[in-house]
Amino acid sequence: MASIAELGERGALERFLPHLTQSENVLVGPGDDAAVLRSGGELVVTTDTMFEGADFRHDWSTFADLGTKAVTTNLTDIAAMGATPTGLVIALGVPGRIDVRNLEEFAKAADRTLQKLAPGAGVVGGDLSTSERTVISVTAFGDMRGRSPVLRSGARADDRIVVAGELGMSGAGLALLSAGEHPVDELRRRHPQRIEAHVAPLAPVHLGSALADAGATSMLDVSDGLVLDAGRIARASGVELRFDRAALEAFDADLEHVLYGGEDHALLATLPQEATLPDGVLVIGEVRESEAGVTLDGEPVQERGWDPFRR
Incomplete structure (x- = not known):
């Protein structure tokens, strides 16, 4: 058993990244300063942040649960526009005392959720930092694939x-x-x-x-x-x-x-x-x-x- 603080950022990422499936839309993935995604049309972007205490509790949710929830909440925002998800970036702030196996469980659950809900999409980058409480911020990308975005303002009488x-x-x-x-x-x-x-x-x-x-x-x-x-x-x-x-x-x-x-x-x-x-x-x-x-x-x-x- 090793804590994140004992392994350091590089060591923790070496335990985290192998559990992620590469997006089929990625040209440059994790490891460089930024990811490069292939996009054939209109880009759709959304973001969501979850804070320990305000949005989840560790006595209720495992890190695997959080990996699933963080992915789902962002994919549905992309889907609500009528778009197809293409990739995610995940920023994690966690206490250094956390066992690194929790990061692995988060990564595995996030990847399983992506493969189940949006096959072909993947985590293309992100950030790992220290925080007094766990903070999870995800930005998701999608492609309209030739469709017009579906907005909130188009409902009509008799629909x-x-x-x-x-x-x-x-x-x-x-x-x-x-x-x-x-x-x-x-x-x-x-x-x-x-x-x-x-x-x-x-x-x-x-x-x-x-x-x-x-x-x-x-x-x-x-x-x-x-x-x-x-x-x-x-x-x-x-x-x-x-x-x-x-x-x-x-x-x-x-x-x-x-x-x-x-x-x-x-x-x-x-x-x-x-x-x-x-x-x-x-x-x-x-x-x-x-x-x-x-x-x-x-x-x-x-x-x-x-x-x-x-x-």
């Missing part, structure tokens, strides 16, 4: 509202963890899907481009809660997003978690009535020409969800 992925499971998992009534290992055994949905989420990234090809008029990644994120589409498009209560109650979580739980990383989109829906997509409502906002069976709902500054 169907659809979702690809789960709703409410992450919120349900967080509620179980936050209650503190049982050890985390016991919760993982008793509620594996709910706990994993929160600490190590996966998402149907491939359906982002499929929805774009099907004619999606708007789309985003549900990270802050269904109602809060739907409100962003409603305001950007100047329409009402009317959800069907029965459709939302069909998800395997309480309606409260479905509406407000957050961190689902499902893809919420609107499409014309005549569009052919990709497999794995569910209709959960309809766009109406009305005052911008979100309703449930036509009744207004409070727009709340995850806000890091209002916890």
